Amino acid sequence: MSKVLIIGAGGVGGVVVHKCSQVPDVFTNIVLASRTPSKCEKIKQQILKRRSANIETAGVDADKTPEVVALIKKHNPKLVINTALPYQDLTIMDACLETGVDYLDTANYEPPGEAKFEYKWQWAYQNKFKERGIMALLGCGFDPGVTNIFCAHAQKNHFDSIRTVDIIDCNAGNHGHAFATNFNPEINIREVTAKGKYWDKGKWVETEPMALHKTFEAPELGPMEIYLMYHEELESLCRNLKGLERIRFWMSFSQNYLTHLKVLQNVGMTGIDPIDFQGQKIIPLQFLKALLPDPASLGPRTKGKTNIGCIIEGVKDGKAKELYVYNVCDHEDAYKETDHQAISYTTGVPAFIGAMMMLQGKWKGQGVFNVEQLNPDPFMGELLVRGLPWIETVSFDT
Numbered sequence: 001m002s003k004v005l006i007i008g009a010g011g012v013g014g015v016v017v018h019k020c021s022q023v024p025d026v027f028t029n030i031v032l033a034s035r036t037p038s039k040c041e042k043i044k045q046q047i048l049k050r051r052s053a054n055i056e057t058a059g060v061d062a063d064k065t066p067e068v069v070a071l072i073k074k075h076n077p078k079l080v081i082n083t084a085l086p087y088q089d090l091t092i093m094d095a096c097l098e099t100g101v102d103y104l105d106t107a108n109y110e111p112p113g114e115a116k117f118e119y120k121w122q123w124a125y126q127n128k129f130k131e132r133g134i135m136a137l138l139g140c141g142f143d144p145g146v147t148n149i150f151c152a153h154a155q156k157n158h159f160d161s162i163r164t165v166d167i168i169d170c171n172a173g174n175h176g177h178a179f180a181t182n183f184n185p186e187i188n189i190r191e192v193t194a195k196g197k198y199w200d201k202g203k204w205v206e207t208e209p210m211a212l213h214k215t216f217e218a219p220e221l222g223p224m225e226i227y228l229m230y231h232e233e234l235e236s237l238c239r240n241l242k243g244l245e246r247i248r249f250w251m252s253f254s255q256n257y258l259t260h261l262k263v264l265q266n267v268g269m270t271g272i273d274p275i276d277f278q279g280q281k282i283i284p285l286q287f288l289k290a291l292l293p294d295p296a297s298l299g300p301r302t303k304g305k306t307n308i309g310c311i312i313e314g315v316k317d318g319k320a321k322e323l324y325v326y327n328v329c330d331h332e333d334a335y336k337e338t339d340h341q342a343i344s345y346t347t348g349v350p351a352f353i354g355a356m357m358m359l360q361g362k363w364k365g366q367g368v369f370n371v372e373q374l375n376p377d378p379f380m381g382e383l384l385v386r387g388l389p390w391i392e393t394v395s396f397d398t
């Protein structure tokens with residue numbers, strides 16, 4: 001018997017509930033709670049149309065630890081899966097500490113008033129989780145998440161030492177809107193308007209937003225223009241990969257997306273400081289979010305594929321070696337299976353697999369973990385059969 005509590009009924013939460021309901025022998029009971037209870041109920045009804053499942057729904061404001069504590073005490077889950085926003089990470093972790101329940105999330109904490117994500121806030125919980133005898137698994141989506149697992153797999157099964165890693169996230173999906181973001185617009189725009197940063201020989205090198213770019217031939221997608229960005233997995237991977245000299249993260253953007261973003265930035269619509277508007281304080285980025293299409297509504301209209309993977313160079317048995325490991329996910333196939341497009345799917349499936357690893361005891365520990373610190377093999381095996389098959393190509397320098 002394993003009951004899970006999933007907090008956050010957006011695109012990612014929806015996929016997690018769908019996938020958990022496909023494995024009832026592990027996820028015997030599911031509680032889905034979010035700020036807007038009707039969104040939980042909608043997901044529940046979508047699933048019940050496909051199969052029977054033990055799903056309960058509830059309302060919760062996860063910014064308030066006592067509300068989350070009360071919800072956990074009422075339902076007594078084995079694990080809390082956080083698919084709300086990064087702003088709720090610490091309040092939910094506090095509730096897990098108080099109740100002694102394991103925790104999993106897909107994005108690292110970011111203070112609402114400062115567009116800066118860093119693991120320091122969550123890593124600071126290491127001793128508290130250890131002393132309480134519970135486990136927190138951080139960043140178990142695709143990137144971060146599967147990209148970290150790909151690196152752990154490379155380190156364990158392919159290399160004696162890894163020299164460089166390039167994580168490449170390409171999306172050739174088309175939703176037909178002039179401008180929309182594929183996941184929460186506020187989080188997405190904060191991320192892409194930040195300065196770029198990569199790790200090189202023990203130091204962080206900062207770049208202007210979107211300043212470094214190149215064309216990448218993505219398998220099954222074709223040529224994609226990819227841009228160097230800072231991304232949270234760089235912070236943990238540069239600590240956890242042996243011999244690493246350089247790690248960078250690249251993401252594809254269409255010219256149309258970048259032009260819209262530039263105009264929005266130029267007129268101040270992406271700002272996070274409150275402004276006065278007709279006697280009220282509003283945050284421009286939150287107002288913009290209210291105007292943009294809800295990412296969950298993109299599912300039925302998005303066509304095309306994503307390709308996310310890692311190009312890893314290093315040394316094996318004294319020889320220079322390169323590994324390219326990636327997954328291709330089709331937006332329409334993801335929608336057919338889970339009522340959500342591939343960005344939510346590629347995030348929700350790894351969160352579900354991570355939860356399964358923890359509930360089955362294949363991943364266990366006391367304290368706070370990034371996914372690359374755990375055995376990648378069972379997770380890589382599950383990816384193959386749970387909707388995110390990966391492909392790898394290897395070449396040796398002769």
Ligand code: NDP
Nearest residue numbers: 008009010011012035036062084107141142143144183184
């Ligand atoms: P959505 O905005 O679609 O969903 C977020 C959900 O959380 C909404 O249902 C929202 O409720 C709920 N929520 C927000 N605040 C609270 C609160 N205080 N209490 C309770 N519920 C709350 O986002 P996504 O599903 O697209 O993304 C979810 C998470 O996944 C984000 O943290 C995002 O950063 C992460 N992510 C990770 C990726 C990865 O690969 N690692 C990739 C993509 C996303 P309401 O509907 O009422 O607003």
